[in-house]
Amino acid sequence: MTTATADIIQVIGVTRTFGKGNGAVTVLKGATLALPAGKFIAFRGRSGSGKTTLINLLGALDQPTEGSIRFDGREITNLPEWKRDEIRRQEIGLIFQSFALVPLMTALENVEFMLRIADYPAKLRRDAALFALEQVGLGTCLHHRPFEMSGGEQQRTAIARAIAHKPKLILADEPTAELDSRTGLTIIKIFRDLVQQGMSVVLTTHDPAIMDMVDQVYELEDGHIVAAR
Numbered sequence: 001m002t003t004a005t006a007d008i009i010q011v012i013g014v015t016r017t018f019g020k021g022n023g024a025v026t027v028l029k030g031a032t033l034a035l036p037a038g039k040f041i042a043f044r045g046r047s048g049s050g051k052t053t054l055i056n057l058l059g060a061l062d063q064p065t066e067g068s069i070r071f072d073g074r075e076i077t078n079l080p081e082w083k084r085d086e087i088r089r090q091e092i093g094l095i096f097q098s099f100a101l102v103p104l105m106t107a108l109e110n111v112e113f114m115l116r117i118a119d120y121p122a123k124l125r126r127d128a129a130l131f132a133l134e135q136v137g138l139g140t141c142l143h144h145r146p147f148e149m150s151g152g153e154q155q156r157t158a159i160a161r162a163i164a165h166k167p168k169l170i171l172a173d174e175p176t177a178e179l180d181s182r183t184g185l186t187i188i189k190i191f192r193d194l195v196q197q198g199m200s201v202v203l204t205t206h207d208p209a210i211m212d213m214v215d216q217v218y219e220l221e222d223g224h225i226v227a228a229r
């Protein structure tokens with residue numbers, strides 16, 4: 001059953017252990033957290049504290065060892081893989097540190113390709129892709145391939161790709177780590193605009209300047225998630 005909720009994400013007693021026996025590493029240890037919808041939220045924590053692990057769990061790319069995760073009021077833990085794929089493709093937008101664009105495709109083709117994967121209606125794909133690229137200020141780079149774009153332009157293409165299907169939630173794992181700080185801030189301003197339009201944005205970062213620009217900061221510490229600001 002779907003219940004209406006003001007939280008876009010609820011993490012309830014989540015543990016994630018990698019490996020077995022003596023070599024097992026427990027990264028999250030019963031972490032609990034509720035993230036309100038329509039906010040800009042950052043996770044911080046030292047390297048190895050579990051930020052990427054958490055983002056992968058929130059995006060249904062990975063399953064907790066124990067505990068449950070609710071996305072927009074729906075349990076996403078223990079769903080069959082095809083169902084998790086569907087939720088991720090249709091309702092979540094993912095952004096990675098390394099942009100992860102298809103090298104031989106232009107900016108426009110990269111965005112249209114993702115819309116196809118999201119089962120977005122064929123007739124509407126071109127317009128949705130153009131709109132998203134316009135939104136991130138790339139209206140003039142539509143036909144550039146990744147190697148013909150700067151790092152900032154590539155990341156903006158990746159953001160356009162992540163937002164074109166109008167997801168409720170954007171998850172971004174260190175989206176500015178490979179950019180200079182000025183370019184990084186233009187990326188953060190784009191996220192701010194998206195939050196203003198009603199999307200929920202969750203990112204991980206090591207950058208204190210970014211933490212000053214978000215609504216809430218959480219810290220990963222010893223397998224737990226604590227409010228930092």
Ligand SMILES: Nc1ncnc2c1ncn2[C@@H]1O[C@H](COP(=O)(O)OP(=O)(O)OP(=O)(O)O)[C@@H](O)[C@H]1O
Pocket residue numbers: 018019025027045046047048049050051052053054
């Ligand atoms: N698939 C895996 N198999 C085994 N161990 C893993 C796996 N994924 C992550 N880990 C371990 O879990 C811990 C947390 O990793 P994670 O990538 O989540 O950290 P992080 O906070 O994102 O670090 P960074 O800031 O360096 O990106 C690390 O000790 C890592 O080695």
Ligand SMILES: [Mg+2]
Pocket residue numbers: 051052053173
């Ligand atoms: Mg990481």
